[in-house]
Amino acid sequence: MTLIINATALLADIDVETDRTDAVQSFVKQETVLVTLTTADGLTGTGYAYTIGTGGSSVLALLRDHLLPLLAGRDARNVEGLWRSLFAHTRATTTGAVTSLALATVDTALWDLRCKRAGEPLWRLAGGHRREIPVYDTEGGWLHLGTEELVESALAAQQARFAGVKIKVGKPHVAEDAERLRAVREAVGPALHVMTDANQSQSLASAVRLAAALEPYDPYWLEEPMPADDVSGHARLPP
Template sequence: MVQEHQAPDFRSVDPIVQAEILLVDIPAKFPRQDAIQPFLKQETPMVRLTTRDGVVGVGYTYTLGTGGTGLCRLLADTLAPQLIGADARAAEALWWRLNRSMNSISPGIATSLALAAVDMAVWDIRCQLAGMPLHLMVGGAHQRLPLYDTEGGWLNIDDDALVANAVSARERGFHGFKVKVGRALAEDLRRLRKVRDVLPDTMQMMIDANQIFTQGEAIYRAAAYAAAGAAWFEEPLPASDVHGHALLRASTAMPIAVGETLQNPHVFREYMQQDACSIVQVDAARVGGITPWLKVAHMAEAFNLSVAPHYLMELHVSLACAVPNAGWIEHIPQLDALLSSPLMMSPDGYAVPPAKPGLGIDWCWPTIETLKSAEGVVR
């Protein structure tokens, strides 16, 4: 006898009944500078969603010092009202509805950043309702991933401090160390050689130009950087120059890493189709949230490309551990001031995803309450 099929016993809809918008400023721990701009503070718009049954989901986004209040207005005026009564389990439908509601200004960095905060909060609720941590909910490909340190390699750090930071990263177990480039070539090479000399062969040295070079300059410098031991060349050209990246990629054996400022999966598709990158550095905040991040990561897998997400290590450890083609987690501990406990790092330099249901980011709400500069509630 064929048994009657029994539908899964999904719990009833637990709609969102409240959306809170907060803005928290986090000063940089020390003066930071890349080839384009200083990094003085992180503006951190946050979204806290509450369901009828009391499940709370938290999402966040960021700017490097400008535009945070505008993002909060976009969240409070346009996105938050549409969340009331919504079912957070339907993350895909919610993302598309919210995106369409901003069609006249989308795609764009402001809409992507605002959408990201909402989408993260929705996924936080979704995972909690399912009783699963994010990395298992969306894939569960890895139990841990190697960390590389960016915090010690900023362009404004002098040679002695740069070398000391590289030694510290080595002693703390990191598997890679990233150095910002964009000074005169001779200066860049001097710094890179000093760093490479204190790192073991098993530890990689990455470089990041933050979009400063023209196509010809990047092609010329790539050979010198590769000879100095660089493991990848990150953001060598403006992100809009897909063709230039393709020409650079064809000119060097050194992997080309891009993606931290790309705002939607369609642009990533252009990079992949034109063979313009080797490593995909998709950023969940700048691409519009977890929902599009996963699309980009799986698209990269189809092109046999690795993913090494930019920044947001507390979230990206879970997303990267979900997909088979992820290779690295970037260490910049900017959120530490807002957390009760930091990202879990094993003694041998691996990032470990949180095990509790939800996104697993351990927010310190008393501290957030003291640091917030704006807030609003939508019911």
């Protein structure tokens, strides 16, 4: 009864309500890839992943042409085993976002089925015990926003009792990033966490300069300073 009898995928393009820009890209639209899995006992699980404007059709093709056909007749309860099976089937392309996104849609659909069958929310079924966790706001920190807008958004997040805010960095001049962070820090005070995100836009040398310029304003972290595959650069990045 828990065997998968149907697996489908579709792509839904969702236009963004406002432009969003970071140091390396723009959020053009949300290409949402949805996978639906149906089991013999009538349960349906849905999983999804998304891109910000490119690659969605490639994820969809990988699912339809290579991954979903492998799920027919398989036991949906075997979440880890199915993930490993699909991973092995795509080993030649596993390095990169396209395969990761495709695998994620199936994985989350299987977990959706598992939770529905157990009648429990995901956080409890996965072993969680906290009913509340701190969250931070990233919506008001995009790189294209002016300093005044950053400050207004940060103050609004603080008023709404967010634990922190995230500010995009990667302006043409380091001084611009430092000034934007300074303005936010002075507005919200020392208690609010202020994270920063360079979106993999820096070299080792520029990441070191950027971190030094931001340090006086107590950033909680500097996220993705360099490209993820720059292993040697990360190894040399000062702690």
